[in-house]
Amino acid sequence: MSTDAIVLLKNDHQEIRQAFAAFEKAGEKAYVAKGKAVDRIIELLTVHTYIENEVMYPRVRELLPEVEDDVLESYEEHHVADVLVVELAALKPDSERFTAKTTVLIENVRHHMEEEEEEWFPKVREGLSRKALQELGSEMLEAKKKAPRRPSQPSALKKTIDAIIA
């Protein structure tokens, strides 16, 4: 199995897009289906942003200074998503703001994943060796094992707090 970092992250993105689609195809008042879809979205995003924040972004920033601005912008986009995820995790699916907040989260994350895939991951592919990308991928698979799955877990909260006070 390939552990290429960019392949792994794009696979995650596909899973995230599927979860978004599941939310969007649920009926307006299908609260159980919408709640389940959002639980899945929250879990996938919490794990994915954790491995990018902890492994991919800092390593890429160190190895490829020319993508530093892209990485910094991406950290901010993660932060916006984190705020929405924390708020969403506290809302019930029949709350008036639930669908609106989920829709805004989906719009933001779709835009963010597109920027990663189209704007700066290609520069990373270009700038790093196959071996470096494989190593980065292995590190991310390791990090995935201890990644938080809900935004209320201490390692996820710490990340949010660090982003605010850093």
Ligand SMILES: [Fe+2]
């Ligand atoms: Fe990201």
Ligand SMILES: [Fe+2]
């Ligand atoms: Fe990503």
